[in-house]
Amino acid sequence: MREVAVIGAGMTKFGELWDMSLRDLFVDSALKAMNDAGVDILDSIYVGNMSAGQFVGQEHLGPLVADQLGMPGVPAMRIESACASGGMAIRSAFFEVASGMSDLVLASGIEKMNDGADVTGVLATASDQEEEVYYGVTFPGLYAMIARAHMEKYGTTEEDLSWVSVKAHKNGAKNPHAQFRRVMSLEDVMTSSVVAEPLRLLHCSPVTDGGAAVLLCPLDRAHEFTDKPVKILGTGAATSSLALANRPDPADLDVVELSGKRAYEMANLEPGDIDVAEVHDCFAIAEICCYEALGFVGKGEGKDAAREGVTDLGGKIPVNVSGGLKSKGHPVGATGVAQAVTIVDQLRGQGGDVQVEGAKVGLAQNMGGSGASSVVHIFQGV
Amino acid sequence: MREVAVIGAGMTKFGELWDMSLRDLFVDSALKAMNDAGVDILDSIYVGNMSAGQFVGQEHLGPLVADQLGMPGVPAMRIESACASGGMAIRSAFFEVASGMSDLVLASGIEKMNDGADVTGVLATASDQEEEVYYGVTFPGLYAMIARAHMEKYGTTEEDLSWVSVKAHKNGAKNPHAQFRRVMSLEDVMTSSVVAEPLRLLHCSPVTDGGAAVLLCPLDRAHEFTDKPVKILGTGAATSSLALANRPDPADLDVVELSGKRAYEMANLEPGDIDVAEVHDCFAIAEICCYEALGFVGKGEGKDAAREGVTDLGGKIPVNVSGGLKSKGHPVGATGVAQAVTIVDQLRGQGGDVQVEGAKVGLAQNMGGSGASSVVHIFQGV
Numbered sequence: 147m148r149e150v151a152v153i154g155a156g157m158t159k160f161g162e163l164w165d166m167s168l169r170d171l172f173v174d175s176a177l178k179a180m181n182d183a184g185v186d187i188l189d190s191i192y193v194g195n196m197s198a199g200q201f202v203g204q205e206h207l208g209p210l211v212a213d214q215l216g217m218p219g220v221p222a223m224r225i226e227s228a229c230a231s232g233g234m235a236i237r238s239a240f241f242e243v244a245s246g247m248s249d250l251v252l253a254s255g256i257e258k259m260n261d262g263a264d265v266t267g268v269l270a271t272a273s274d275q276e277e278e279v280y281y282g283v284t285f286p287g288l289y290a291m292i293a294r295a296h297m298e299k300y301g302t303t304e305e306d307l308s309w310v311s312v313k314a315h316k317n318g319a320k321n322p323h324a325q326f327r328r329v330m331s332l333e334d335v336m337t338s339s340v341v342a343e344p345l346r347l348l349h350c351s352p353v354t355d356g357g358a359a360v361l362l363c364p365l366d367r368a369h370e371f372t373d374k375p376v377k378i379l380g381t382g383a384a385t386s387s388l389a390l391a392n393r394p395d396p397a398d399l400d401v402v403e404l405s406g407k408r409a410y411e412m413a414n415l416e417p418g419d420i421d422v423a424e425v426h427d428c429f430a431i432a433e434i435c436c437y438e439a440l441g442f443v444g445k446g447e448g449k450d451a452a453r454e455g456v457t458d459l460g461g462k463i464p465v466n467v468s469g470g471l472k473s474k475g476h477p478v479g480a481t482g483v484a485q486a487v488t489i490v491d492q493l494r495g496q497g498g499d500v501q502v503e504g505a506k507v508g509l510a511q512n513m514g515g516s517g518a519s520s521v522v523h524i525f526q527g528v
Numbered sequence: 529m530r531e532v533a534v535i536g537a538g539m540t541k542f543g544e545l546w547d548m549s550l551r552d553l554f555v556d557s558a559l560k561a562m563n564d565a566g567v568d569i570l571d572s573i574y575v576g577n578m579s580a581g582q583f584v585g586q587e588h589l590g591p592l593v594a595d596q597l598g599m600p601g602v603p604a605m606r607i608e609s610a611c612a613s614g615g616m617a618i619r620s621a622f623f624e625v626a627s628g629m630s631d632l633v634l635a636s637g638i639e640k641m642n643d644g645a646d647v648t649g650v651l652a653t654a655s656d657q658e659e660e661v662y663y664g665v666t667f668p669g670l671y672a673m674i675a676r677a678h679m680e681k682y683g684t685t686e687e688d689l690s691w692v693s694v695k696a697h698k699n700g701a702k703n704p705h706a707q708f709r710r711v712m713s714l715e716d717v718m719t720s721s722v723v724a725e726p727l728r729l730l731h732c733s734p735v736t737d738g739g740a741a742v743l744l745c746p747l748d749r750a751h752e753f754t755d756k757p758v759k760i761l762g763t764g765a766a767t768s769s770l771a772l773a774n775r776p777d778p779a780d781l782d783v784v785e786l787s788g789k790r791a792y793e794m795a796n797l798e799p800g801d802i803d804v805a806e807v808h809d810c811f812a813i814a815e816i817c818c819y820e821a822l823g824f825v826g827k828g829e830g831k832d833a834a835r836e837g838v839t840d841l842g843g844k845i846p847v848n849v850s851g852g853l854k855s856k857g858h859p860v861g862a863t864g865v866a867q868a869v870t871i872v873d874q875l876r877g878q879g880g881d882v883q884v885e886g887a888k889v890g891l892a893q894n895m896g897g898s899g900a901s902s903v904v905h906i907f908q909g910v
Binding site for chain 2: 147148167190196197199200202203204205206207208209210212213218219220221222223224225226227228234237238241242244245246247268271272273274275276279381383384385386387388389392401404405514515518519521
């Protein structure tokens with residue numbers, strides 16, 4: 147297998163971007179990644195997207211984005227795994243380069259959520275229609291059940307959840323791409339309105355438009371394009387039952403653990419080797435579960451990590467220095483690629499106000515549904 | 529790059545399958561492919577699907593299908609490129625095996641179209657929303673414009689189109705998986721009702737439910753599983769402008785020509801080396817354009833091929849011996865994989881009543897939209 151590196155990365159501002167269409171989100175982020183590497187040709191494009199068909203009435207994004215980039219002809223396809231679509235697009239691009247088929251492959255993710263669609267209804271189609279949606283549950287409800295199970299099993303509290311959001315906003319306030327650049331106090335979070343008990347508004351990621359892209363090439367060609375390539379050491383993916391009720395234990399995200407285990411094995415690394423991580427905090431409870439599933443802390447210890455600063459900047463393992471999905475925003479199909487952009491920035495020492503000093507190895511974990519799919523990538527600055 | 533082979537293939541009956549859900553279509557076809565190879569474990573699953581989100585309110589098919597197969601945990605993702613989703617799923621699976629990452633990778637395609645959705649409206653989201661759909665055009669209209677352009681440029685007639693449909697039904701009548709197993713006369717076709725002039729009902733593929741799957745593994749392991757592996761010699765993909773009006777010439781499917789050229793180059797073969805082919809005849813005019821774009825006949829000669837028997841069983845290059853999309857049916861995301869199933873059957877000498885004698889090399893061409901994406905695979909019995 148050929149070794150693969152990221153040679154360019156870029157993303158749009160995240161937010162309610164009423165002046166940018168789905169195609170604008172792609173072109174803006176793709177050109178940033180390509181310009182970052184000084185590249186004006188591509189061998190192939192992958193575009194992660196959850197549901198442009200439902201959000202804006204447009205399927206068939208492969209030719210759309212190649213065309214909009216001024217590159218009709220280039221092979222392009224859409225990858226979908228709900229909110230893990232972006233991470234899966236990186237995985238697909240990785241395979242194409244690793245196989246020896248292509249040298250310059252763009253992995254992008256885009257989602258246009260603010261365009262009039264019933265967002266909660268569309269997002270619900272990432273859960274099990276027959277076993278969940280028909281009975282009326284949506285994602286805040288599903289993650290509320292995960293939170294309740296975690297509280298029951300490990301003694302996690304609403305305050306524990308809230309510290310995750312406080313940390314997210316503290317970091318996101320320093321991220322020029324973030325949707326919400328406001329510091330939030332513990333009181334702000336704990337008095338925000340209840341969405342699905344015990345989850346409050348500030349425990350939930352927002353509705354966001356955005357795009358992100360990373361450009362991959364064989365490691366042995368990377369220095370043609372950049373002084374600071376970032377090697378992909380490992381990719382791990384997994385699924386679990388689509389319906390939450392069919393999982394062994396709703397308090398543990400088994401899909402994250404399995405995808406992480408596969409990525410660690412491929413990279414020949416352990417959790418303690420990770421210097422900085424972006425994880426899928428679609429709801430505050432998800433971040434706590436991810437700490438545990440990825441081995442950053444022991445089972446049941448996730449609840450204390452944010453409060454005690456373990457995952458804060460300067461802590462043992464800084465997590466979501468970008469502000470995470472909570473503060474940076476969560477354009478669902480773009481999120482996994484945006485996580486990679488943050489990690490690439492960190493490993494190049496371009497992390498700005500949230501740079502983790504001396505970061506050499508970073509991890510990005512991207513999840514779909516209530517924990518039905520997950521993909522983990524491990525990166526190393528070289 | 530590791531060499532890759534198909535070791536198992538299977539598909540559901542195609543048709544209006546009111547007693548089968550989306551998940552049934554996957555499980556039925558996946559188990560057929562796995563049982564064909566005697567395999568009960570998988571390393572990874574790709575599922576080609578155009579629009580389950582709009583057709584049946586279900587995105588996130590990766591974990592759904594892994595779960596339904598009784599294999600939660602296995603990495604799985606959905607591939608979308610409109611009606612070329614199935615072919616692109618095979619391409620993705622090919623890369624994963626070729627890279628050395630995985631050994632047993634299932635490439636499947638499923639589409640449940642008969643479940644109450646506005647099918648024409650959903651399919652239209654594969655064309656350009658901003659430049660085409662908003663003005664009211666749907667796919668029969670787009671292909672009617674391609675037909676008119678071809679008639680103008682090459683003198684193609686309604687009768688030429690009709691011979692393609694006559695051939696399709698003659699072959700499909702012998703295919704136990706086909707939706708319409710009826711022979712149709714030239715008069716039947718030419719007197720069927722007009723859908724979008726000059727296209728009549730019997731020039732158009734139907735609305736179909738179906739699933740298909742092929743199981744890939746490294747060529748050097750293929751004989752562990754089957755006496756008749758089928759090697760994938762080449763994969764070629766391309767895009768063109770999503771909107772028909774932006775193409776250089778609507779009479780020629782440039783996307784098919786480019787994807788074919790790439791596949792021929794990878795396989796180191798020429799059109800004359802192909803013994804049997806399945807091409808994307810969503811409308812009769814598309815098959816005529818594909819003859820030309822794939823080099824089976826010269827430019828402008830496609831109109832005569834079906835009438836003169838060039839592409840008939842026993843002809844120079846039999847095309848769509850399965851009955852094609854017209855007679856076999858066109859469950860959009862499954863079509864590309866079903867084409868591969870037919871070619872695999874042919875190269876194993878298991879083509880039944882439509883076996884092409886001595887077929888050694890076969891080609892499958894799968895298209896999205898009005899010719900905005902295309903993927904070609906070339907197979908060889910080994």
